[in-house]
Amino acid sequence: MKRVLIAGATSAIAHAAARRFAGEGATLMLAARDPDRLAANAADLCVLGAARVETFVIDFDETPRQAELLAAAEADFGGLDLILVAWGVLPDQAACEGSVALTLAAWQTNATATIAFLTRAAMLLERQRQGTLAVISSVAGDRGRRDNYVYGAAKAAIDAFLQGLRARLHGAGVRVITIKPGPTDTPMTAHRRKGPLFVSAERAGDLVYRAAIGSREVVYAPAWWRPIMLAIRLIPEGLMKRLNLSA
Amino acid sequence: MSRYESWGRYPRAQQRRVLPAFWRGDPPALDPADAPYLPYGLGRSYGDCCLNADGTLIDARPLSRFIAFDAQAGRLTCEAGVSLAEILNLIVPRGWFPPVTPGTKFITVGGAIANDVHGKNHHRAGTFGRYVRRFELLRSDGRRLLCSPDENAELYAATIGGLGLTGLILWAELELKPIPGPQIELEAVRCRSLAEFVDRSLESDASDEYTAGWIDGLSRGGRLGRGVLLRGNHARGDGRWRGVKPSPLRLPFDAPGFALNPLGVEAFNALYYRVQQRKERRALAGYGAFFYPLDVVHNWNRAYGRRGFLQWQCVVPHDDGARAASAILERLGATRRAWFVVGKVFGDLPSPGMLSFPRPGLTLAIDLPNDGPRVFEALDAVDRIVLEVGGALYPAKDARMAPATFRAGFPRWREFARQIDPAFSSSLWRRLTHDEAPA
């Protein structure tokens, strides 16, 4: 991958993946909302061998700015080989249960803003007639669960949206990859107890990198989540509502 | 929270909280309610200097970004959680090397500074701290202080070898050393006693950048202190060793079991035996096999089981014909537990650190399984030998020395204590100072 745009580049998982691209001498556009963090990640990627690193400050919730980002990346690099979508928030499920505003704010970031961006990214790649769209979803989107369904529902929306995009862009030579990490040790989960199913951000980032350059359409990270989630999807709803599954 | 243990897995400590540090520009706020705080790197310290029972550990490992690398001048700036392994991957292909490296690459820059680590080239290079040009230190009051020999000089000197007690190092600027290639030309020299080990080391100091060796901790009587000195230099690209093409000596210490003591004994004997065969004395090794033989086995420390193990490292004068060191070996040998001993003759290059451990003399590092009071009694006995000859014990390896032993070995400890951050402490520090309020 030569020209890579990372939407949500201050994510720990995305940055770990970016380090792999930098090591190959890629050209990178990093987009996220905090300029200091962007600068810190950009310097790291430069040291690691990126041919060129640009940064773009954006709050993805402000959807009109997304068009500016894509236009800037296209103009600066003369096209894009990979767009990696990584931003997201893990809302406080309990707080959301008592607040429409919190529920919709999380929905805005994880679903609405993401779908807006995917729509624009798809137009760009379709026009280019080449490139890859890799999106970090989550195992949480595979089944609504008691303790994180606000988050999981948004990821499920993204998954379905990507399924459609994949079918549509296939003819244009554009690849669409859905990446579903399991619990990962990042700032997003800093407050959580780390059970044995957690993996490091480096490991997850490495798997994201490999997924983005690989040929699988839907990638679980790590792969052992695929059978686990298959089993969880098969649990009848009547039983599921009494289980309290958490990782 | 079992992730946060020390390498010897003794003692154990239950921390109240773990606070990860993710961004150097936006470090965590240190709420007084969660004090005392202690930074944690990769937990490669053996005893309790990286533990903080009932306190909060600040996990510095996510601070793992590079900041700048000047491949012309050999200067690297990076966050404090960056590991030596990551640094090596970056710099070795570009012809640079850390001026000082310990025997594992799975340590962080912050940990290397806080223990002011030393390597096989101490006689030439001194300690890690000599190559730390400056760093940024986060104090619990939220101040971020740039520390160098010219700026906040006292904190700079206190933080190098400061056991993590002066604050959280956020990033550091390091000097590197140019190397001709990634390999090491090495020679193994058989030594019949500790005195011979010292003599051969001193005589190699002029010719060899790296000198250190293995000493047989079990042999007694006439064989007491026999060992093998390894000496080496960075090989030029053509890999020729002083004009001679080296024979392919398979280093026994690249075998996984070398560290695991019963096997280690065999490996030692194998090496000792091989060294007697003249033609197999010289070898060319990758830098990994030479510097980090144990790193090929992750978690080898767990082989000691749940009770963990102790490492005991001292430095004692050797101008008495290595008498003190021999007495130590004799006493520990009697436990039949000191299977393996690493030795090195330190040079006299000073460190900027107030509490730095290395000083001229012979250092011995000895692994002992934690199998009960006998081992502790033996260590108390050898502590007394160290004290008598004016030596010191390495806090990075310590889990049990007495406060008085520490204070005798580190006379500047009071001056150091004034630089400690009021909200920082560690299990080690409480153990070593509980009997006396620092003035």
Ligand SMILES: Cc1cc2nc3c(=O)[nH]c(=O)nc-3n(C[C@H](O)[C@H](O)[C@H](O)COP(=O)(O)OP(=O)(O)OC[C@H]3O[C@@H](n4cnc5c(N)ncnc54)[C@H](O)[C@@H]3O)c2cc1C
């Ligand atoms: C196989 C092996 C071989 C070794 N060989 C040698 C050797 O040859 N020479 C030698 O000197 N040592 C040696 N050591 C010991 C090791 O190098 C030191 O203990 C080193 O400090 C460990 O670094 P760490 O990152 O794991 O730090 P930790 O063990 O996690 O912490 C060590 C100390 O550093 C402090 N610290 C960590 N990060 C920061 C930070 N960001 N800011 C402030 N303080 C911080 C901690 O509070 C603690 O006091 C060896 C260890 C092993 C396991």
Ligand SMILES: NC(=O)c1ccc[n+]([C@@H]2O[C@H](COP(=O)([O-])OP(=O)(O)OC[C@H]3O[C@@H](n4cnc5c(N)ncnc54)[C@H](OP(=O)(O)O)[C@@H]3O)[C@@H](O)[C@H]2O)c1
């Ligand atoms: N960690 C897990 O267990 C896990 C599991 C499955 C899936 N995932 C998914 O993996 C992706 C990456 O998360 P992570 O684990 O790497 O966590 P992370 O380090 O916290 O990254 C999340 C990133 O999203 C950014 N972000 C949030 N809202 C934004 C907005 N409106 N505009 C711009 N940026 C915004 C955050 O920026 P700031 O730095 O400015 O806050 C942060 O950098 C997310 O999509 C997450 O849902 C994570």
